[in-house]
Amino acid sequence: MADFDIASKERDGMGPHGTNVGLLRVLxxxxxxxxxxxxxLVGEYMGWNFAVxxxxxxxALVACWFAGILYTCVAMIDSEVTSTVAAAGGQYTQAKHIVGPLMAFNVGLYLVFAYTMLEAANAITAGYLISEVARLSGFEGTLDQRPxxxxxxxFLAWLNYRGVLATLTFNLVITAIAFTAIIILFLSTTGIVGTSIMQxxxxxxxxxxxxxxxxxVLAAMHFGLWYYLGIEGTTQAAEEVRSPxxxxxxxxxxxxxxxxxxxxxxxxVCTGLIPWEFLGDGLNGSVAPLFTAALLTNSQPLVWLLGVGTLFATLASANGCINDASRAWFxxxxxxxxxxxxxxxxxxxxxPYRSIVFLVPIALAFALKAPLDQVVTFSILSGLLNYTFMPLNMIMFRKKWPMGSITRGYEHPFHPLPSIVLLLLCAITFFAVFLGYGTQLVAMIAFYIVASLWFHFWRYRFVxxxxxxxxxxxxxxxY
Amino acid sequence: MAHYVAPKQGKLSQLFDVVVLMALTFGALYIPMFLGLAGGVKTVPEGAGQTWEAMGQNAAQIAQYNALGFTDPAAVSDIINARYDYSFSMTALLVMVVIIVAYYVLMLKFSETEYREVIAEKFDK
Structure with missing residues (x-):
């Protein structure tokens, strides 16, 4: 067994790469x-309803649960590999050590684009929400959402630039409020507290x-991923946690x-209050379904609470995405x-301040110019390509370093069952994306193929x- | 095995690499949009109804639309009537399967070659 303690404090930040200053282990x-x-959590506040x-x-319910199984497999696999490959970059760093450089380059791009597109989708939703608040407050006319x-x-990029501890402590507070808002809405509308208004x-x-x-049902799996997309982003904190x-x-x-x-x-809550056609149209119908559900309760406190919840969820998500995309790019x-x-x-x-600043205009370009469902699909596709890589990575990890050959922070049970289930659910989701969004799928894969050729035949010489x-x-x- | 020493990359060359990658990224999103190929193929059938009854809405559904501020059914008829077309050709499906599988095979094959080189240089001392 290798003489290596995964919780060692000596491996601080960029130490292994021979630089003087590294990321801080404070989380x-x-x-x-x-x-x-x-x-x-923003996936609950917007985007999942395209599955309806x-x-x-x-x-959408079947998709919610099957996507839940998919992400449970993702979380199990991630927990084992990341707690062992404890470095920034998450799945990118895993791929670099386990599969090889070209796969790692692709995985790095999946991560950056999944998070940057998600960040753009969050900003679009925040803009929409503020325009809704203006409308409900009596503003007549069309509010310019761009500012x-x-x-x-x-603001969030600035927060990320200033330090990871403040950034994620801020996330902890606003995420907890957004989650509590969902619980309160559920309790208030389903008859547990007061009278049920579910239909x-x-x-x-x-x-x-x-x-x-x-x-x-198959087609709904496409946007079913949106309920959970991004949970794998916890891996990006690997180099900044005190005990991976x-x-x-x-x-x-x-x-x-x-x-x-x-x-x-x-x-x-949402399907019990909103007609499915309106709920399922996230562009012209219900852009922020939990907020729409709150509007249908006729309760001003709930409208305000879910308004704040939606805003906090979008900010928390954009904040986390800036954190993760910049770590992957870095x-x-x-x-x-x-x-x-x-x-x-x-x-x-x-x-990683240069990466944080560099990705800001890219996120803005997508947030200001692209429609929400395109941005969401771009993000989902990058995520899906990443999830398809993960079972391959897991199987190779156990094969190349069998149990007992290295110290693992966590060993997930039932291997290789989670990997097989994940691969199967990814195949179903590819088919779901093909139903209605096949062009984007092909465009996305064409992009990764061209980028891979560029990396293999040009960029890799500098590594x-x-x-x-x-x-x-x-x-x-x-080997 | 001989130790590979990577050439030092100039600032201009670094900038060029970033521009190439960004051009590819924006191309992947915007080219399908400019060509009108992006987005879900959700369409409103010709001659679709414009009244609550013709759109198959029951009393509960109408009440919820009213509560949302839509008292005129025509205002939401496009939302209610629009449907995806899930018909597809097996050829298109097979092409997509081949593209995805070929992509991963390409990744794994090229990665394997590069990985063996990394391991050899790391451990053959």
Whole structure:
């Protein structure tokens, strides 16, 4: 067994890469939870309802639970690999050590684009919400949402620039408020406190039950991912947590449990109040379904609470996305997969400041110019490609370093069952995306193929070979 | 094995690499949009009804639309009538399967070659 303690404090920040200043190890399990749930909880506040549009309300529930199984597998796999490969970059760093450089480059791009697109979607929703608040407050005319979109992203980027502890403590507070808002809405509308106003039987009767039949259930898996997309982002904190072996599995698994509860409650409340066609149209109908549900309660406190919840969820998600995208971009730069200029750490704030600043205009370009469903699909596709890589990565990890050959922070049970289930659910989701959004799927894969050729035949020449492998592990079995 | 020494990359070359990557990124999102190929194929059937009854809405559904401020059914008829078209050709599906599988095979094959080089340089001392 290799002489390596995963919880060692000597491996601080960029130490393994030979630089003087590294990222700070200041985070605990609660911050990991806040990062994971903070990124994802907005999926309950907006975006998941496109699944209702693709298959109807029941289809969205089936998608919610099957996507829940998919993400439980993701969380189990992530908990084992990340608690062992404890470095920034998350799945990118895992791929670099386990599969190989080209796969790692692709995974790095999946992460950056999944999070940057999600950040753009959050900013779009924040802009919409503020325009709704203006409308409800009596403003007549059309409010220009662009200044609010720009300000949201700029503020959060500034927060990220200044330090990770404040950034994720802020996330912890606003995520907890947004989650509590969902619980309060559920308790207030379902008869647990007061009278129930749920109308599932009437709103989901007849053709509203399964408007597209069973193919709609398959199609709904596409946006079913949105309930949980981003929980895998907890891995990006690996280099900044005080105890990777404890904080990462605990934060990630507690996060997926929180999201399974939040997703189911959200589905129950929204489908019991909003007609499925309106709920399923996230562009012209219900952009922020929990907020729409609150409007239908005729309760001003609930409207305000869910308004605040939606705003906080979008901010928490954008905040976490800036954190994660910048860590992934920074890691790519640090290994010279991208220009090394991006691999710098701020001498005072100990954050990957150049990567944080560089990604701001890209997120803005997408937030200001692209429609919400396109941005969401772009993010989902990048996430889906990443989830398809994860079971392959897991199987290779156990094969190259069998149990007992290295110290693992966490060992997930039932291997290889989670990997097989994850692969199967990814195949179903690819088909779901193909139903209605096939062009984007092909465009996205074409992009990754061209980028891969560029990396393999050009960019890789700037990468030192052995220095990419930074973990103190023994030689992989079979090599 | 001989130790590979990566060439030092100039600032201009670094900038060029970033521009290439950004051009590819924006191309992947915007080219399908400019060509009108992006987005879900959700369409409103010709001659679709414009009244609550013709759109198959029951009393509970109408009440919720009214509560949302839509008392005129025509205002939400596009939302209610729009449907995805899930018909597809097996050829298109097979093409997509081949593209996805080929992509992962390409990734794993090229990665394996590069990975062996990394491991050899790291451990063969």
């Amino acid at each position: 605990g399990p609660a911050h990991v939870w806040a990062l994971g749930v903070g990124i994802v 549009g693709k298959g109807g309300a029941y289809a 609010f979109i720009i300000l949201s992203i700029m 599932h039987a009437d709103l989901m009767s007849g053709s509203a039950a399964l408007p597209y039949g069973w193919i709609g 072996a404890r904080a990462l599995p605990f934060g990630t698994l507690a996060g997926i449990m929180t999201l399974l509860i939040a997703a189911t409650l959200t589905w129950y 890691s790519l730069g640090r290994d010279k997969y991208l220009p090394g200029w991006f691999g710098a750490v701020h001498p005072t704030f100990r954050t 030192n070979r052995a220095s990419q492998f930074t973990m103190p592990w023994p030689r992989p079995k079979g």
